[in-house]
Amino acid sequence: MTVAGGAPTAPAAITPEKLRIYGLGGALVGIYLAAVLNSVLGTDIFSILAAAGAVAAAVTGANAVRRVCGYGIGTGVPSIGMLALGMGIVGASFGLSTAQQLGVSMAGVIIALVYAMVFGYIVGAIANRVMGFNIPIMEEGLTDLSGAGAMAIIGWSYAISGSLGYADMVTKVFNTGYLAIVFICGGLAILHPFNANLGPDEKQDRTLVNGLMVGSLAVVAVGLCSLATLSTTAAIITIVIGAAAWYYFYVWYYRLVKRDAAAVVGTGLLPPSAL
Amino acid sequence: MNFDALTIVYILEIIVGGLLVGVGVHFVPVGGAPAAMAQATGIGTGTVQLAAGSGLTGLLAAGLMMSVTDNIWPILASGAVGAMIMIDATMMTGGWIYAYAVGAPFASAKVNYDPITGYSQPPYVAPGTVGQGIPTVCYVSGTIGAFMGGLGGALIYYPLMMTNHNPSLSALFAIGIFLVNAVLASWNIQGTIEGFHDPKFKRWPKAFRSCLVATLILALVAVTITGGA
Numbered sequence: 289m290t291v292a293g294g295a296p297t298a299p300a301a302i303t304p305e306k307l308r309i310y311g312l313g314g315a316l317v318g319i320y321l322a323a324v325l326n327s328v329l330g331t332d333i334f335s336i337l338a339a340a341g342a343v344a345a346a347v348t349g350a351n352a353v354r355r356v357c358g359y360g361i362g363t364g365v366p367s368i369g370m371l372a373l374g375m376g377i378v379g380a381s382f383g384l385s386t387a388q389q390l391g392v393s394m395a396g397v398i399i400a401l402v403y404a405m406v407f408g409y410i411v412g413a414i415a416n417r418v419m420g421f422n423i424p425i426m427e428e429g430l431t432d433l434s435g436a437g438a439m440a441i442i443g444w445s446y447a448i449s450g451s452l453g454y455a456d457m458v459t460k461v462f463n464t465g466y467l468a469i470v471f472i473c474g475g476l477a478i479l480h481p482f483n484a485n486l487g488p489d490e491k492q493d494r495t496l497v498n499g500l501m502v503g504s505l506a507v508v509a510v511g512l513c514s515l516a517t518l519s520t521t522a523a524i525i526t527i528v529i530g531a532a533a534w535y536y537f538y539v540w541y542y543r544l545v546k547r548d549a550a551a552v553v554g555t556g557l558l559p560p561s562a563l
Numbered sequence: 564m565n566f567d568a569l570t571i572v573y574i575l576e577i578i579v580g581g582l583l584v585g586v587g588v589h590f591v592p593v594g595g596a597p598a599a600m601a602q603a604t605g606i607g608t609g610t611v612q613l614a615a616g617s618g619l620t621g622l623l624a625a626g627l628m629m630s631v632t633d634n635i636w637p638i639l640a641s642g643a644v645g646a647m648i649m650i651d652a653t654m655m656t657g658g659w660i661y662a663y664a665v666g667a668p669f670a671s672a673k674v675n676y677d678p679i680t681g682y683s684q685p686p687y688v689a690p691g692t693v694g695q696g697i698p699t700v701c702y703v704s705g706t707i708g709a710f711m712g713g714l715g716g717a718l719i720y721y722p723l724m725m726t727n728h729n730p731s732l733s734a735l736f737a738i739g740i741f742l743v744n745a746v747l748a749s750w751n752i753q754g755t756i757e758g759f760h761d762p763k764f765k766r767w768p769k770a771f772r773s774c775l776v777a778t779l780i781l782a783l784v785a786v787t788i789t790g791g792a
Contacts (some may be wrong), residue, residue: 375739378736385788403784411743463731463732
């Protein structure tokens with residue numbers, strides 16, 4: 289591409305409000321669509337929709353990480369990603385467990401999202417008021433982050449278990465230990481984008497496309513796990529779509545990296561005298 | 564789910580566990596990237612990673628003990644000892660690398676005299692750095708921190724196990740509570756700390772208050788979670 293004759297056009301920033309609706313709303317739509325289609329049609333091949341919803345949630349989380357960490361939190365970016373998943377896992381298991389006890393399994397996702405977001409807000413308030421961070425968007429950022437963590441865990445767990453029932457989730461995702469894979473891959477999708485792109489030339493679109501890329505890799509990992517729990521067709525659909533999405537976003541990300549990189553000028557090999 | 568006296572005891576145990584983790588993190592010497600480059604004292608990684616590492620080792624040890632007995636004391640003891648072994652092994656091998664590979668002397672620039680041995684520190688500190696390696700006091704402090712972290716982790720794991728009877732669920736949930744407290748504490752430290760002799764250590768009451776509120780909210784929901792089926 290040519291950038292001569294003026295700066296490259298600055299990418300239009302996506303506002304946090306929009307990303308929250310797309311990400312958390314998209315995750316809800318993806319998970320419920322997968323649950324409804326799977327149960328109505330008596331199949332499990334739509335589990336990929338929940339995994340895609342989880343990717344959308346992870347992108348919201350990645351945006352929250354870049355907003356909060358842009359202020360500098362003094363401990364490195366990975367800590368906030370681990371916090372997101374720590375809050376998310378508590379929210380996710382609380383939501384699904386409570387829903388089962390109340391006899392409304394389908395409401396579990398919403399309970400988890402609400403609890404996670406409330407808890408995230410409280411942790412953000414603690415960070416500002418008690419720790420004295422004074423980051424104006426801390427509450428908002430951690431609310432998004434906590435909700436995104438819970439949605440990512442539920443979405444990817446659904447892609448493994450193929451059911452929103454808490455008992456199925458426990459047998460297929462918790463007891464098998466696949467939740468650890470969801471935890472690490474999901475954590476990476478949330479914390480890695482800003483960690484890899486931070487710096488004075490950090491651009492929102494490049495960071496978020498990186499998030500989509502890492503999230504797609506998580507979908508592949510989840511698909512591999514689901515080989516053991518779902519039908520082979522469903523698992524292969526998840527793996528193939530995840531891999532295709534990874535390739536697509538990888539190429540896109542590479543294009544953005546080239547756009548933002550400083551010019552690389554070939555100077556030839558060093559002269560023999562310099563070696 | 565009815566909140567009887569036993570449930571309240573479980574909630575209290577989780578809260579105490581969370582507070583032990585939050586305060587214990589302050590004892591563990593971490594230096595992040597500067598320590599990795601031998602420019603600062605401490606283990607060359609982030610607080611959360613170290614705390615998580617020692618906590619997970621403690622959880623594994625506690626879980627193993629819990630598969631044999633339901634008595635709380637050996638479970639807590641094995642959790643604490645497991646975490647201590649992990650941190651001590653990390654610091655010892657880290658010390659070998661500093662001494663024999665990097666060639667850095669063990670010295671701290673934060674104090675003039677080592678509080679334990681009484682040795683003078685400034686002559687051994689390389690100019691422009693804040694000390695290198697892990698002096699004796701960091702080692703002792705780290706061991707105390709790991710003891711508290713492992714004890715806290717086991718104290719979170721035990722009541723969860725007693726309420727939901729599912730080891731994997733309890734372990735993952737305990738990791739979640741553990742990470743929240745470790746991150747809050749490391750935000751309080753903001754980067755590097757050498758241990759109880761570090762001036763930043765005086766900030767622990769802030770982390771105590773924060774972890775108290777956060778763990779209380781987590782503990783209230785944690786005891787309502789069933790083990791499935």
